[in-house]
Amino acid sequence: xxxxxxxxxxxxxxPFRVLYRQFLLRVVDLEALSIQADxxxxxxxFAGVLIMISCLRALGALFFPPPPGMAWELEVSALSxxxxxxxxxxxxxxxxxxxxxxxxLALGHLPVRPRTILLAKVSASAGLLALAMATLNWASGxxxxxxxxxxxxxxxxxxFAAFWFTIVAASLFLYGAVLALQGIAALLLPRKMFLRxxxxxxxAAFALFMAVYFLEPSLSSRAQLLDPANHALLASSxxxxxxxxxxxxxxxxxxxxxxxxQRAWIGLAMVLLGAGTALVLCYVRTMKKTVEExxxxxxxxxxxxxxxxxxxxxxxxxxxxxxxxxxxRQHRVVLAFYWSVVLAIALSCFRSExxxxxxxxxxxxxxxxxxxIMTIAVFGLRNVCALPISLNANWVLRITQxxxxxxxxxxxxxxxxxxxxxxxxxxxxxxxxxxxxxxxVAAHLVLLFLLGCFFVEIALLKFQKVPFTCSYLPGKANxxxxxxxxxxxxxxxxxxxxxxxxxVLHDPxxxxxxxxxxxxxxxxxxxxxxxxAQYAELYFEEVAPEIILTLxxxxxxxxxxxxxxxxxxxTT
Amino acid sequence: MLELHRVSKHYASIxxxxxxxxxxxxxxxxGYLGPxxxxxxxxxxxxxxxxxxxxxxxxxxxxxxxxxxxxxxRRLGYxxxxxxxxxxxxxxxxxxxxxxxRDLPARESSRRIDGLLRLFALHGDxxxxxxxxxKGMRQKVLLIAALLHNPDLILLDEPFxxxxxxxxxxxxxxxxxxxxxxxxVLFSSHELDTVERVCSRVVILHRGKIVADDxxxxxxxxxxxxxxxxxxxxxxxxxDSASMAREIADLIDA
Numbered sequence: 083x084x085x086x087x088x089x090x091x092x093x094x095x096x097p098f099r100v101l102y103r104q105f106l107l108r109v110v111d112l113e114a115l116s117i118q119a120d121x122x123x124x125x126x127x128f129a130g131v132l133i134m135i136s137c138l139r140a141l142g143a144l145f146f147p148p149p150p151g152m153a154w155e156l157e158v159s160a161l162s163x164x165x166x167x168x169x170x171x172x173x174x175x176x177x178x179x180x181x182x183x184x185x186x187l188a189l190g191h192l193p194v195r196p197r198t199i200l201l202a203k204v205s206a207s208a209g210l211l212a213l214a215m216a217t218l219n220w221a222s223g224x225x226x227x228x229x230x231x232x233x234x235x236x237x238x239x240x241x242f243a244a245f246w247f248t249i250v251a252a253s254l255f256l257y258g259a260v261l262a263l264q265g266i267a268a269l270l271l272p273r274k275m276f277l278r279x280x281x282x283x284x285x286a287a288f289a290l291f292m293a294v295y296f297l298e299p300s301l302s303s304r305a306q307l308l309d310p311a312n313h314a315l316l317a318s319s320x321x322x323x324x325x326x327x328x329x330x331x332x333x334x335x336x337x338x339x340x341x342x343x344q345r346a347w348i349g350l351a352m353v354l355l356g357a358g359t360a361l362v363l364c365y366v367r368t369m370k371k372t373v374e375e376x377x378x379x380x381x382x383x384x385x386x387x388x389x390x391x392x393x394x395x396x397x398x399x400x401x402x403x404x405x406x407x408x409x410x411r412q413h414r415v416v417l418a419f420y421w422s423v424v425l426a427i428a429l430s431c432f433r434s435e436x437x438x439x440x441x442x443x444x445x446x447x448x449x450x451x452x453x454x455i456m457t458i459a460v461f462g463l464r465n466v467c468a469l470p471i472s473l474n475a476n477w478v479l480r481i482t483q484x485x486x487x488x489x490x491x492x493x494x495x496x497x498x499x500x501x502x503x504x505x506x507x508x509x510x511x512x513x514x515x516x517x518x519x520x521x522x523v524a525a526h527l528v529l530l531f532l533l534g535c536f537f538v539e540i541a542l543l544k545f546q547k548v549p550f551t552c553s554y555l556p557g558k559a560n561x562x563x564x565x566x567x568x569x570x571x572x573x574x575x576x577x578x579x580x581x582x583x584x585x586v587l588h589d590p591x592x593x594x595x596x597x598x599x600x601x602x603x604x605x606x607x608x609x610x611x612x613x614x615a616q617y618a619e620l621y622f623e624e625v626a627p628e629i630i631l632t633l634x635x636x637x638x639x640x641x642x643x644x645x646x647x648x649x650x651x652x653t654t
Numbered sequence: 655m656l657e658l659h660r661v662s663k664h665y666a667s668i669x670x671x672x673x674x675x676x677x678x679x680x681x682x683x684x685g686y687l688g689p690x691x692x693x694x695x696x697x698x699x700x701x702x703x704x705x706x707x708x709x710x711x712x713x714x715x716x717x718x719x720x721x722x723x724x725x726x727x728r729r730l731g732y733x734x735x736x737x738x739x740x741x742x743x744x745x746x747x748x749x750x751x752x753x754x755x756r757d758l759p760a761r762e763s764s765r766r767i768d769g770l771l772r773l774f775a776l777h778g779d780x781x782x783x784x785x786x787x788x789k790g791m792r793q794k795v796l797l798i799a800a801l802l803h804n805p806d807l808i809l810l811d812e813p814f815x816x817x818x819x820x821x822x823x824x825x826x827x828x829x830x831x832x833x834x835x836x837x838x839v840l841f842s843s844h845e846l847d848t849v850e851r852v853c854s855r856v857v858i859l860h861r862g863k864i865v866a867d868d869x870x871x872x873x874x875x876x877x878x879x880x881x882x883x884x885x886x887x888x889x890x891x892x893x894d895s896a897s898m899a900r901e902i903a904d905l906i907d908a
Contacts, residue, residue, distance in 0.1 A: 386781060388750070390760065398754035401747070402740075409742040409783075474738035478799070480704055481732055482755035484724050 097194050101202035105178070132167065132217035140221035143229050153230055155302035157328055160222065161252055161321045162295060167214050168253045169291030172260040173415065176284045179207045179261060180268065180364055196365045204361070207257070215253055223249070244331035252324040255350050258357035260287060265360020268368050281411060285418045292422035294319075297429055307339065316342060323349060392496065395485055399493030399548060400500070406471045406550045407501070413466050413550070420462025424455050428509055444514075444522050444587060449580035452510045452526070456534050457572050459506035463498060464541040467549035476551050476622050488615035490548055497549060498541055503534030522587045525597075529583065532600040539607030546618045553623045655679050656701065656807060656838050661710030663696050670696045672862040674710070678840045683833045685849040686842040688859035689890050694842045695735045697859070698811045701840070702732050714807060728756070731805030733813045735842075737792035741785035745776055745795050748784060752799045763802065770798040774821070789816030797825070807838045814845055826852055850882040860890040 091099070139160070148156055181199065189199060223245050231238025263283065268276050298319060301307050307316065316322045326342030329335035335343060391397045407413050431451035470476075510530055514523040586592035656678040663671040671693040678684040688694045699705045701712055703723055712719050719726045739748060746767065753763035771777040774794040784792065793816050800808065810829070814822050829852050833839045843849050849856065850870060858866040866873060866889055870882055879885050887895075 386746070388747075394754040394757050394760070398751045402743075402751055405743060405747065471742065472738070472740050474736070475740045477704060477734060477738065478740075478752060479755065481702060481727060481730070482752060484727055484755070484757060 095198070097198050098202055101189075101194070101199060102205050105203050105206035132214060133220070135163070136218050136221040140225040143222065143225045147229050152302070153334075154325065154329075155300065156226065157325055158300055158302055158321060160219070160226075161248070161324050161328075162298070162300075164215070164218060164249055164252055165256050165321060166291055166295045167218055168211065168256045169260075169287065169295075171210060171214055172257050173284060173288045173291070175207060175210060176411075177264070177280065179203050179361065180264065181368060200361065200365045211253055211257060215249055219246075219249055241332050244328055247331060248324050248328040251327065251346070251350050252320065255320060255324070255346075255353050258350075258353035262353055262356035262360050265357065265364050268364050269360065273368070281414070284411070285414060288415065288418050289422050289425065292419075292426060293429070296426035304336070317345070320346070320349065393489075395489050396493040396496055399490065400497055403467065403497050403549045404501075407466070410471050410550075413469060413471070416469065417462065417466045420458050420466070423462075424458050424506075424509065427451050427454050427458075428513060431513060444517055444526065444584065446580055446584050448513060448517065449526065449583055450576050452506075452513065452530055453533070453576035453580055454572065455509055456503070456506040456530055457537065457576065460498060460502040460534060460537040460541055461568075463502040464545065467494070467497070468545070468552065469550065470553055471550040473551075473553055473622075479548060479551055479620075480622070483620060486616075487546065487618045487620050488612065490620055491542060491546065491611065491615050491618075494545060494547075494549055495538060495542060498538040499534070502541075503531065503538060506534060507531060525587060525593055526583065529593075529597055529600060532597060532604055536600060536604040536607065539604055539611055542611050543607070546615075547621055551622055655713075655715060656840065657711075657713040658697070658701070659711045659713070661697070661700060661712060662708045663693070663700060663705065664708045669862050671700070671707075671859075674859070674862075674864055676857045676864065676867050678838050680836050680838050681833055682854040683829055683839045683841055683852050685853035685856035686840055686859065687844075687846070687849060687856055687886060687890070692859045692890070693862040694859055695811055698732075698735075698809050698840070698842060701809060702730060703727065728803070729806040731800035731803070731808045733793075733796045733800045733808075733810045735811040735815075737789060737796055737816070739784050739792055739795060742783065744781050744783055745771065745787070745791075746780040748795060749798055749802065753802055756803050758803055766802055767798070770801070774798060790818055790821065793817055794821065805837070808832060808840070810839065810841045810843075812843055813841070814843060814848060822848075846881075846883045846886055856882070858886060858889050865889045 139156075143156070180203075181196075185199060223242065227238045227242035227245065230241050264280065267279055267283070271279060298321070299312075299315070301312055301315070301322070306312060307322075323342050323346035326335055326339045327346040330340070330343040388401060391400045407417060428451065431447055507527065507530060510527060514526070517523050583596065586596050658677075659675050661671060661674045662669060674693075674697060676684075686694055686697065696705070700707045701719075703719065703726070714726055714729070740751075743751065749767045749771075750763070753760075753767065758766075768777070771780050774797065776791060776794055776798075779787070779791070784795065787795070793813065797813065800810075813825060813829075817825060826848060829839055829841060833854075841849070841853060853870065855869045856866065856873070857864055866885070868876070873882075873885050874880070877885055877888065879888065
């Protein structure tokens with residue numbers, strides 16, 4: 083068998099194989115993910131999370147078999163999850179399928195046909211999509227086929243085939259739609275304008291996918307789907323088109339929903355045709371455009387006003403950080419992730435209790451939501467600031483380090499207050515605009531500001547660096563455990579604090595006490611940070627813990643890691 | 655005066671710079687030469703304080719630089735070998751940031767940046783992103799950043815890299831002018847012709863050790879060789895370049 087596979091692979095042209103491997107390793111946008119990202123590791127972690135979700139869903143269906151009426155609800159959930167994952171993949175692999183300047187310059191002078199490059203790139207993207215589809219649905223797809231087959235093998239097989247066809251079709255639809263949009267923009271717009279549009283469209287797509295996932299109502303009963311009030315939602319939501327397609331293929335679609343399945347077929351055909359045409363035209367036309375593009379675009383117009391924001395060092399750190407956030411795709415995407423969560427919380431809060439507030443009471447949903455928003459805004463910003471932008475260029479900060487580290491930390495503190503606490507407070511003000519009594523809203527704002535300051539000091543406890551300048555050890559970002567653990571703890575804390583605050587808001591004495599305690603906490607942490615800063619050093623490299631392997635072959639024998647000393651970032 | 659006394663740098667017990675001692679004096683341009691991998695840039699980085707030395711002392715104006723590193727950095731201008739800049743900034747933003755990090759007065763630094771950008775012919779592109787700059791333009795940004803604060807000690811590691819002929823001629827004269835105004839200039843380059851014209855004396859490094867430290871005139875007369883290139887070839891080039899070129903061509907032909 084291995085020989086057969088090896089022989090089959092050998093039949094594929096060598097240039098294609100080489101390019102496919104290269105593009106697969108680059109399919110994840112390194113700019114969006116990390117400066118020196120470990121793509122195979124990332125893919126492994128990504129697949130791990132999806133497999134876990136699939137297993138949980140399968141176990142749920144196995145141990146708690148859903149009643150027949152719940153099938154649509156599960157299918158809607160599976161399709162929503164799949165479309166979210168594909169949407170996130172399309173954001174992370176944003177430009178990967180299109181020719182870029184690097185490809186043109188590196189491959190243009192080699193005897194490689196553009197169609198080989200195109201096929202290798204499409205195959206690499208398809209590989210990642212296939213990985214996502216398979217890992218997210220392998221267990222649940224199998225178990226659901228058994229459960230929904232209700233003992234009939236033929237019915238199970240039909241559901242299995244319909245399910246996988248629909249999953250592939252829905253994924254291709256969304257990924258193809260993003261490709262078609264990008265391709266049309268690349269063909270119509272001048273390259274410089276396209277690059278700007280592409281950056282904005284990437285963020286917009288990210289926000290759209292997250293917002294739709296969190297905010298789209300889940301309609302699963304026949305009555306809900308037939309309600310005329312939901313007609314517009316059904317007509318515009320691909321999730322329901324593909325739900326209808328799945329049931330059409332499975333033979334369980336009522337006649338009144340046939341128009342939805344029709345939409346899925348038409349949408350899929352249009353998107354595939356559009357994406358294919360756009361890709362081919364891009365390789366024919368924009369590859370040349372990329373080469374002919376001038377190396378240097380003369381000074382861009384626009385506003386170059388840059389007032390001082392405090393002392394010279396603080397101004398330098400703030401502007402450097404703001405520009406890094408605005409201009410680096412990687413940092414923009416990561417920040418957009420945190421802010422899309424903030425947006426989702428804010429919108430769901432706005433839609434629920436705040437839209438029709440109860441007079442004379444501050445809803446607990448408002449308090450919980452705003453605590454969550456403040457937490458995510460501050461710690462999300464801290465996480466973004468920990469990602470470096472250009473390690474090679476950091477020498478200039480070392481050469482010009484003419485002031486004590488505490489001055490640099492003060493600059494970072496200002497950044498966290500300006501871009502973390504302030505926007506969260508603004509969102510809170512907007513959400514609480516219609517709430518009464520206003521005195522309680524104002525008291526909550528003061529409390530939230532103090533909480534923001536407290537969080538900023540916590541964020542600074544181990545952040546002895548200039549934002550965006552320190553190397554990053556990817557192993558520390560253990561997404562499966564740290565992220566979900568943090569979400570759980572933060573949610574629990576927010577609910578506890580919000581419920582307590584709701585009680586004390588009616589009692590000015592207790593409220594003042596709570597504010598004083600928080601102010602004292604923030605002040606104490608500020609003093610601790612100031613004290614530590616006097617002895618701290620600015621650092622530009624994350625130092626991995628040293629590992630000493632003791633084999634115990636003989637008494638006193640010790641093996642030490644080979645390589646440079648403890649200051650080296652690469653020592654593991 | 656910049657003095658290096660028995661300075662060494664070892665990477666995992668492999669010596670990159672081995673027991674190096676020399677002086678660079680005020681009013682002189684000292685050339686620091688050596689083949690690739692001989693330890694020139696490592697020495698430069700030790701002088702800037704970017705990397706720690708394994709042994710030895712570095713003094714500036716008689717004081718060890720570690721005694722007051724911040725005061726020393728205030729007087730230091732450095733052009734690194736690689737033009738590593740923050741590509742997401744424009745030249746004006748980058749230079750303004752350097753001026754702010756050096757705590758230069760805003761109005762004065764703005765005037766200097768503007769003037770230097772004009773003189774280095776970068777003013778028209780000052781708002782364009784550095785990512786679009788050519789190598790020569792990046793080199794000019796590095797030069798401006800190094801000179802912005804009027805330093806007393808100037809370290810130039812391959813400063814001519816990527817510069818066009820006109821800019822290189824200006825820079826050559828500028829280096830001499832700066833030395834004539836009392837600056838200490840340490841200048842590393844592979845362009846021996848330029849070194850011969852610009853430098854008063856040269857230090858030649860080979861495999862981390864100094865093999866020559868004298869004025870070019872004295873080296874010429876001592877070694878009875880006509881040019882710096884001939885001196886350098888004799889001291890630091892191990893292989894016969896013509897026979898090596900023949901070997902390469904033979905390998906391609908085979």
